[in-house]
Amino acid sequence: MLHKWKAADGGGCAGVAGGVDQRRRCVAASLSTLIAATLAFLAYVAFFPDGGAHGLYRLWTCQDCAGDLGEFPGDEAAAADGPSAARAARSPTTLSHVAFGIGASARTWDQRRGYAELWWRPGQMRGHVWLEEQPASPWPAATCPPYRVSADASRFGDRAPASRMARIVVDSFLAVAGELGNGTAREEARWFVMGDDDTVFFPDNLVAVLSKYDHEEMYYVGAPSESVEQDVMHSYGTAFGGGGFAVSYPAAAALATAIDGCLDRYRYFFGSDERVKACLSELGVPLTREPGFHQVDIRGDAYGMLAAHPVAPLVSLHHLDHVAPISPQGKTALDAVRPLVGASRFDPARALQQSFCYQRGPGYVWSVSISWGYTVQVYPWAVAPHELEVPLQTFRTWRSWADGPFVFNTRPLSPHDACARPAMFFLGRVRNGTARTTVTEYARRAGPSKECDKASFRAASTVHTVRVIAPRMSESDWRRAPRRQCCKTKRTRWGSVLEVRIRRCGRGELTSP
Structure with missing residues (x-):
C-alpha cells in the first residue's frame, strides 16, 4: 500500500x-x-x-x-x-518664399548682367545683387534684381573679396529681417539662395527641389564640383557657389550669429563657398546633394554633360563663359544658352530630361536619345540605355585640363571617325501643342565633310529634322520615385522628319534596342 x-x-x-x-x-x-x-x-x-x-x-x-x-x-x-503634421498645414513653397543673393562686382556687372536677366522675373521674385561698391552707371532696375552694397570686409586683407561673398547669405537674411521688421515684406522667406553674377537659374525647378524639404529644419542644399580635383581640394561636402546653393531660414539664422567668427577662423580658405561650408559644419549641418545644381567645372565643350542630364530637375548652370557656346545658335555663351532657357518656360520640369527609343527599318536599328529643349542624338546602330545615359566626354577637367576623373562616368567620343559618331540635332523651335503638350523641333547640325558609307548611316543621313511631342511635366512629378520617361518614333515626310512621342513608361516596360 x-x-x-x-x-x-x-x-x-x-x-x-x-x-x-x-x-x-x-x-x-x-x-x-x-x-x-x-x-x-x-x-x-x-x-x-x-x-x-x-x-x-x-x-x-x-x-x-x-x-x-x-x-x-x-x-x-x-x-x-513628426514634421509631416506641421508641413501639411503650411502653404506650398513658391518663388515668393525664396530670397536670392547674387554675388557680383560693380566693375563687371554691365558685362555679365545678361545672365541674370535671362531668369530674373521682376515683380515675382525677391532678392538683391550684392556689390562691393556703388555702381558707376544707372542701375537697370527694370530687368535686374535691385542691388545693395555689402558691408566693408577690408579687415580680412587680401581675402576680403571671398569673405564678402561668404557673408551674402547672412546679408540677405538680415535684409529680409529688416523687411519683416518694418512691415514691407510681402511673404515670409523660407530659403536663401546664393549664386554668382554668371549663374543661370531655372527658378521653377529650384522651387520644385526646395519644396521636397522642410524649410523649418536646418538645410544646406547644393552640389559639389564635376571635377574630382576640385572636390579633393575644396571638399566633396561643399556646395560650389557658382552652381548655387540654398540655405533654409533656420540655418541662415544660425549662420548670422556665427559667420564673423567663422570668417576669422577660416580666413586662409580660398573660396567663399568653402568658408560657408566650414561654418555650417560647425553648426552640424551637412550638405544635402541635389544633382541639378551645376557648377560646370569643366573645360572645352559641355555638350556631352548637358545631353545626358541625370533624372532630376535642372536647377542651375554656371561658368558658361569658360566653355564653348553650348549650341550653334549663338556665337557668344549668353546667346547660346537662350534657346534652352526659352524652351524651359514652356515646360520647366522637362528641361534636359532624357528619353530613349529605337527606330527600326529594313536592315537597320537607330538609337535615339532626346535631351529635351536642347539636343537629339541619333546613333545609326544599337546602343543600350545604360550607355546612352552616360555623358560623351566632350570636355576636360577644370584645373588641369585633363581627361578626368569626374564625379560621373563618361564614354569616349571619336571626333575623327565618322562611323563612330552620332548625328546631332539642336533645338530650333518650340511651341505649345494640343492637350497640354509641347512640340519641339531639332535641326541637324552639319558634321564633317566625310560621311560614313555604311547603309545605316546613309539611311540616317536623310533625316533633317527631329520633331518631339511631349506631355507637360508637373512639379509634382519630382515627388515621385525618379524614372526616365519612354518614347516611340515614326518617320514622316518621306523620311526627312523623325517624329518622337514621349510618354510615361508602363509598369514594367523595358526600353531595349
Missing part, C-alpha cells in the same frame, strides 16, 4: 502544522514580494522613459523649463508627431 505524502513540519503555506502563525508568515512574504516588484517596475518606468512609455518621466520633468541636459518637453511631442 502506497503511503500518502505528508507536509513537512514548519514548511509551506499550505501545511497543517503551524496553524495561524504559519499563514501570517506566508501572507507577509507574498506582500513583500509584491511591493518589491512594484517598486522595481516604477524605477524602470522612471529611469527608462522610452521603454516605459514615458510614464512617470513626464511627471518628473519640468513642464516649463529645460532639464539638466537642456531638453524641452515640447520637443518630445514634436518628435513623436
